[in-house]
Amino acid sequence: MRGEFDFINSLKSKLKPDSSLTGIGDDAAVINQNSELQTVVSQDLLIEDIDFRRAWLPLNRLGRALGHKALAVSLSDIAAMGATPRYCLTSIGLPETVWRTAFIDEFYDSLLALARQHNTQLIGGDTSRSPDRIVIDCTVIGEIKRGRAVLRSTAKVGDLVFVSGELGDAATGLELLENGKRLSTGRTANPSLLTMDALIKRQLTPTPRVELGCHLAQHNLATSMIDISDGLAADLHHLCNASNTGALIDESRLPIAHAIHQLKTTRPPADLALYGGEDYELLFTVAPADKHKIPAHFDDESLTEIGIITEASEGITIKTGERSRPLKAKGFVHF
Amino acid sequence: MRGEFDFINSLKSKLKPDSSLTGIGDDAAVINQNSELQTVVSQDLLIEDIDFRRAWLPLNRLGRALGHKALAVSLSDIAAMGATPRYCLTSIGLPETVWRTAFIDEFYDSLLALARQHNTQLIGGDTSRSPDRIVIDCTVIGEIKRGRAVLRSTAKVGDLVFVSGELGDAATGLELLENGKRLSTGRTANPSLLTMDALIKRQLTPTPRVELGCHLAQHNLATSMIDISDGLAADLHHLCNASNTGALIDESRLPIAHAIHQLKTTRPPADLALYGGEDYELLFTVAPADKHKIPAHFDDESLTEIGIITEASEGITIKTGERSRPLKAKGFVHF
Numbered sequence: 001m002r003g004e005f006d007f008i009n010s011l012k013s014k015l016k017p018d019s020s021l022t023g024i025g026d027d028a029a030v031i032n033q034n035s036e037l038q039t040v041v042s043q044d045l046l047i048e049d050i051d052f053r054r055a056w057l058p059l060n061r062l063g064r065a066l067g068h069k070a071l072a073v074s075l076s077d078i079a080a081m082g083a084t085p086r087y088c089l090t091s092i093g094l095p096e097t098v099w100r101t102a103f104i105d106e107f108y109d110s111l112l113a114l115a116r117q118h119n120t121q122l123i124g125g126d127t128s129r130s131p132d133r134i135v136i137d138c139t140v141i142g143e144i145k146r147g148r149a150v151l152r153s154t155a156k157v158g159d160l161v162f163v164s165g166e167l168g169d170a171a172t173g174l175e176l177l178e179n180g181k182r183l184s185t186g187r188t189a190n191p192s193l194l195t196m197d198a199l200i201k202r203q204l205t206p207t208p209r210v211e212l213g214c215h216l217a218q219h220n221l222a223t224s225m226i227d228i229s230d231g232l233a234a235d236l237h238h239l240c241n242a243s244n245t246g247a248l249i250d251e252s253r254l255p256i257a258h259a260i261h262q263l264k265t266t267r268p269p270a271d272l273a274l275y276g277g278e279d280y281e282l283l284f285t286v287a288p289a290d291k292h293k294i295p296a297h298f299d300d301e302s303l304t305e306i307g308i309i310t311e312a313s314e315g316i317t318i319k320t321g322e323r324s325r326p327l328k329a330k331g332f333v334h335f
Numbered sequence: 336m337r338g339e340f341d342f343i344n345s346l347k348s349k350l351k352p353d354s355s356l357t358g359i360g361d362d363a364a365v366i367n368q369n370s371e372l373q374t375v376v377s378q379d380l381l382i383e384d385i386d387f388r389r390a391w392l393p394l395n396r397l398g399r400a401l402g403h404k405a406l407a408v409s410l411s412d413i414a415a416m417g418a419t420p421r422y423c424l425t426s427i428g429l430p431e432t433v434w435r436t437a438f439i440d441e442f443y444d445s446l447l448a449l450a451r452q453h454n455t456q457l458i459g460g461d462t463s464r465s466p467d468r469i470v471i472d473c474t475v476i477g478e479i480k481r482g483r484a485v486l487r488s489t490a491k492v493g494d495l496v497f498v499s500g501e502l503g504d505a506a507t508g509l510e511l512l513e514n515g516k517r518l519s520t521g522r523t524a525n526p527s528l529l530t531m532d533a534l535i536k537r538q539l540t541p542t543p544r545v546e547l548g549c550h551l552a553q554h555n556l557a558t559s560m561i562d563i564s565d566g567l568a569a570d571l572h573h574l575c576n577a578s579n580t581g582a583l584i585d586e587s588r589l590p591i592a593h594a595i596h597q598l599k600t601t602r603p604p605a606d607l608a609l610y611g612g613e614d615y616e617l618l619f620t621v622a623p624a625d626k627h628k629i630p631a632h633f634d635d636e637s638l639t640e641i642g643i644i645t646e647a648s649e650g651i652t653i654k655t656g657e658r659s660r661p662l663k664a665k666g667f668v669h670f
Contacts, residue, residue, distance in 0.1 A: 029458035031422060031476075034369040043474060045426040045461040087366060091380040091472045123364035126380040126472070137426045137461070137472035139378060141366075 025242070027080040027227055028142070030149045038149060040142040042077035046070055048133035056177050056204070063103035065204040066136060067110030073229065074140035075118060075208035076280040080227035082150040082217020083142035085120040085210060091137040093130035111138075118210050148217050150284070153242035155224035159285035161247055161307040162294060164209050167232055169257035171276025172265055173203030195259045202257075206280040212298050213282055221293055225284040231277040234331025237316055239283065246314040249307035249327060274318075275330055285309055360577070362415040362562055363477070365484045373484060375477040377412035381405055383468035391512050391539070398438035400539040401471060402445030408564065409475035410453060410543035411615040415562035417485040417552020418477035420455040420545060426472040428465035446473075453545050483552050485619070488577035490559035494620035496582055496642040497629060499544050502567055504592035506611025507600055508538030530594045537592075541615040547633050548617060556628055557619040566612040569666025572651060574618065581649040584642035584662060609653075610665055620644055 028042035046066065048054060057065060071088060078085045090111060094104065108122075115122055120140065176196055183200050184193045209227075216222040226239045232254075240247050256273045265272060281301075286294055294303055307318075318327040363377035381401065383389060392400060406423060413420045425446060429439065443457075450457055455475065511531055518535050519528045544562075551557040561574045567589075575582050591608040600607060616636075621629055629638055642653075653662040 029422070029424070031458065033374075039368075039374070041422070041424060041459060041474075041476070043424045043426050043460050043472070045428055045463045045470070045472065047428045047463055047465050047470065049466045050428070050464050087364070087376070089364070089376060089378045089474065091378050093380055093382045093385070093470065123366065124376060125378050128380045128382055129385050130382050131384045131468060133466060133468070135380070135382065135428065135470050137378070137380065139376075139424065139474050141376070141476075 026151050026153070027077040028083070030081065032146070033143060036146055037143050038146050040078055040081045040083040040144055040149060041139065042074050043137060043139040044070070044073045044077065046073070046136040048135065053177070054134070057183070059098065060102040060106045063106035064110040066134070067107035068114050068205045070136045070138040071111050071114050071140070072206050072208045072280065074138045075114070075120070075210055076206070076227040076229070078140050078142040079208050079210045079213030080150070080225050080282060081142070081144065082148060082213045082222065082225065083144035084214055085118050085140050085142040087121050087123045087141040088115060089123060089139045090125040091127070092125070093128045093135035095130050095132050095134070098134060099129070144217060150217050150222045150225040151242070152224055152226040152239045155239060155243035155245050155285040155309045156287070157245055157309055157311055159223050159287055159309040160291055160305050161236070161249065161283070161285055161309060162303055162305055163228070163232065163255060163281055163283050164212055164298070164303055165279065165281040165301040166255045166257035167228070167279050167281065168260050168269060168272035168276045169199050169202040170206060170278040170280070171231075171272045172257070172260050172263065173199035173201070174278065175265060175267070176200055177203060192262070195262050199259050199263070203278065206278065208280055209282045209301070212301070215298065216284060219293065221286060221290055222284040223287055225282055228279040228281045228283050229277060230331035231275045232279075232283065233274045233327050234277070234329050235283055236327065237329040239285075240309070240312070240316050243309070244312050246310040246312050247307055247316050248310050248314070248324070249318040251318050251320040253304060253306045255302055255304045274327070277331055361486050361488070362412040363418070365416065367481070368478060371481055372478050373481050375413055375416050375418040375479055375484060376474065377409050378472060378474040379405070379408045379412065381408070381471045383470065388512070389469070392518070394433065395437040395441045398441035399445040401469070402442035403449050403540045405471045405473040406446050406449050406475070407541050407543045407615065409473045410449070410455070410545055411541070411562040411564070413475050413477040414543050414545045414548030415485070415560050415617060416477070416479065417483060417548045417557065417560065418479035419549055420453050420475050420477040422456050422458045422476040423450060424458060424474045425460040426463070427460070428463045428470035430465050430467050430469070433469060434464070479552060483555075485552050485557045485560040486577070487559055487561040487574045490574060490578035490580050490620040490644045491622070492580055492644055492646055494558050494622055494644040495626055495640050496571070496584065496618070496620055496644060497638055497640055498563070498567065498590060498616055498618050499547055499633070499638055500614065500616040500636040501590045501592035502563070502614050502616065503595050503604060503607035503611045504534050504537040505541060505613040505615070506566075506607045507592065507595050507598065508534035508536070509613065510600060510602070511535055512538065527597070530597050534594050534598070538613065541613060543615055544617045544636070547636070550633065551619060554628065556621060556625055558622055560617060560619040563614045563616045563618050564612060565666035566610045567614075567618065568609045568662050569612070569664050570618055571662065572664040574620075575644070575647070575651050578644070579647050581645040581647050582642055582651045583645050583649070583659070584653045586653050586655040588639060588641045590637055590639045609662070612666055
């Protein structure tokens, strides 16, 4: 099977973007809007049994979770460009059995709640029946001052690599769900159950780092940026490949989610952080001269320096103590 | 099962659009872009076994047909606002068995060919695996001079009702496909097979009336407009309900596709034209004073006056000779 990325690369070669357009193959496309602003657009597809399973939650709560997640993943793309989200459109295909439930109301209530939080208006979309699986496609349209969009292709050798928040919790939440664990009823005080709930929630309802992305772009602090959807390792590869650079990551600095250490996961915690995916944190690079302008925390989330951009010839490597090894591009693989 | 339209109406009541926004619930949403232009956005979902069947065509030709149709139906929405399409994004979910074929290349080649024809650039989207069915969601972004977008809600009593092209052929093509008929190999001279081919092609690869929509908007000729996706009857109901009017249609004036008369269809030709759906022609209203400005043909397609907008209290009716009856809102029902 030809991979999605191979295909996108082959497709890019067929496109002849004009000068009004940047960002094809980036987190979002950037279009000139007027002399001061650019429009940024991203679109993301969620398909049942690829991106989520119906068995994870009762239908109404699944509707609530998916309304949040469908918008969150596209908001995250807009955040990764440093843009401000403004509008969204949502297409949804539902089996008849799901149409008859509270799913769709919960879906839109939840989507609209997240949209309001980011001053984003739902302006359209499509609804359809689907033979058996739930399908959701969400488009977010944002805007940014002309020339300020942060691409993934503009990292420079010597730039420092930063990541927001903690990594690996969404992947651990996914592992829990796939192993049959479910959200508790919310009345538990059992610390282990509470930890599992937190991890599962990070998988079901990720938080897009919209304010952080805007802050970094507005203050010209990020030289390049991408959101972590496929996993730190895979998305670092995307960034380095687009920028034609290498990178050296320090494993000891990885902000591995604390909750992971409290559970017996089948994969090593560092693997979950590197290859886990769906963190929807921001991975960005900063010129050394601007390092002091990056706070240790932003909106309660840590901003952690994890490595440095190197020459492409040095490859993308990760060091553990004195030893370094190539950091493989393997990332989050959907079911 | 609650209908899609009921749901959209209930959703509309939850939205609080600000003054920068019109057209929610119309063919496309309209956003202020700058002091001179507005952005128009539409998004449409196509799902296998709801909107098309894999058995209709060999996979590569299906890819070609769907690449065209996915873009065409969204372009048709943009056309129905009178806007000029500029950009598109396409999300596509494919089963692994389809990824391995020429489907995806054919899909994008065909989509890009139609996009080029309308000076529209593909700027993004998403690709994903799907468990078993093909899913496509296409967004088109267009633009129009501020205040010129033609809504479906602005028809006035006394306006004349026009429709472009011929009606019912796409629905007849669908009926042929559902009855097991397929496109011929193209080497036939049999008139009956050629007629069936033409009807099937109208179902598979509809032509969005982009230039006509722009023309009507630029010259301020259409007082309201909608594209015919659900069928003339259903879409006339949408237009009249949005405009708070009734309408009187003259059945003898309906531009029923000639090809239908050449076949023995299971439904009466007028029914296929009224309730068939997927014609992607434009239904628009014209002030009586502007009637002389509407040519008999535009781009080789006929423009036919089929009725008049009436008071809402008179309902939506159709007359056959001296008798008139209510025109039911029943429209194209997907499989």
